[in-house]
Amino acid sequence: MIQITALPAFTDNYIWLLQDTDSRRCAVVDPGDCAPVQAWLAANPGWVLSDILITHHHHDHVGGVQLLKKATDAKVYGPASETIPARDVALRDNDRITVLGHEFAVIAVPGHTLGHIAYYHRGWLFCGDTLFAAGCGRLFEGTPGQMHASLSRLAALPGDTQVYCTHEYTLSNLRFAAAVEPQNPDVLDRLATVTGQREAGIITLPSTLDLEKRTNPFLRTGETSVKQKADERTGTDNSKPDMVFAALRAWKDTF
Numbered sequence: 001m002i003q004i005t006a007l008p009a010f011t012d013n014y015i016w017l018l019q020d021t022d023s024r025r026c027a028v029v030d031p032g033d034c035a036p037v038q039a040w041l042a043a044n045p046g047w048v049l050s051d052i053l054i055t056h057h058h059h060d061h062v063g064g065v066q067l068l069k070k071a072t073d074a075k076v077y078g079p080a081s082e083t084i085p086a087r088d089v090a091l092r093d094n095d096r097i098t099v100l101g102h103e104f105a106v107i108a109v110p111g112h113t114l115g116h117i118a119y120y121h122r123g124w125l126f127c128g129d130t131l132f133a134a135g136c137g138r139l140f141e142g143t144p145g146q147m148h149a150s151l152s153r154l155a156a157l158p159g160d161t162q163v164y165c166t167h168e169y170t171l172s173n174l175r176f177a178a179a180v181e182p183q184n185p186d187v188l189d190r191l192a193t194v195t196g197q198r199e200a201g202i203i204t205l206p207s208t209l210d211l212e213k214r215t216n217p218f219l220r221t222g223e224t225s226v227k228q229k230a231d232e233r234t235g236t237d238n239s240k241p242d243m244v245f246a247a248l249r250a251w252k253d254t255f
């Protein structure tokens with residue numbers, strides 16, 4: 001059985017830890033810092049770190065890889081088209097890998113960075129800085145059209161998929177979602193829930209794709225009310241969902 005838990009890093013990153021309780025082997029996703037992982041391994045003797053999965057090249061996702069590789073010789077997976085330290089396996093769209101006895105599909109999700117990939121196994125999505133709870137990553141390298149297509153691909157996965165993204169941005173994302181859709185009861189409910197969770201210091205992840213489709217404005221660019229808000233912002237007719245997406249992303253950048 002696989003157990004998935006978050007190891008907090010820096011101020012708002014999560015390093016996802018996958019534990020195979022039968023073999024006592026584990027894997028981590030996006031260890032931007034080696035310290036939380038090494039502390040966990042030290043506190044849990046007998047566990048072996050066998051795999052390191054990387055979604056994209058930003059330092060807060062790869063900063064701990066080199067030292068973890070040295071300490072554990074875990075196999076490092078990462079996108080083929082980005083520079084990833086100590087990478088053993090270079091991955092492209094639709095590749096399949098087996099980690100802790102489970103098969104994961106690789107999904108290319110350009111936008112935040114051009115080579116960004118996500119890892120999907122039935123029920124679990126590790127999507128780095130592409131899809132966030134109630135938001136999405138900034139466009140550092142890609143175009144709005146690319147990111148919109150990437151998010152649409154993720155949104156097409158089964159609704160009960162658990163979304164394991166890399167940052168605790170949910171509360172600020174929901175404040176933006178409420179500005180986009182002030183009448184959406186699901187957004188307002190979630191904003192209240194997440195406000196309480198953050199006041200109590202509780203993690204707001206994982207999310208589910210069903211919840212994202214109801215509350216994440218970046219997955220709701222086809223909704224008339226969302227389009228109207230985007231049109232108000234740009235003063236133009238955003239006639240296609242990727243134009244609505246571009247307007248929302250630009251608005252969020254200065255929100």
Ligand code: ZN
Pocket residue numbers: 056058112129
């Ligand atoms: Zn990033």
Ligand code: FE
Pocket residue numbers: 058060061129166167
């Ligand atoms: Fe990040």
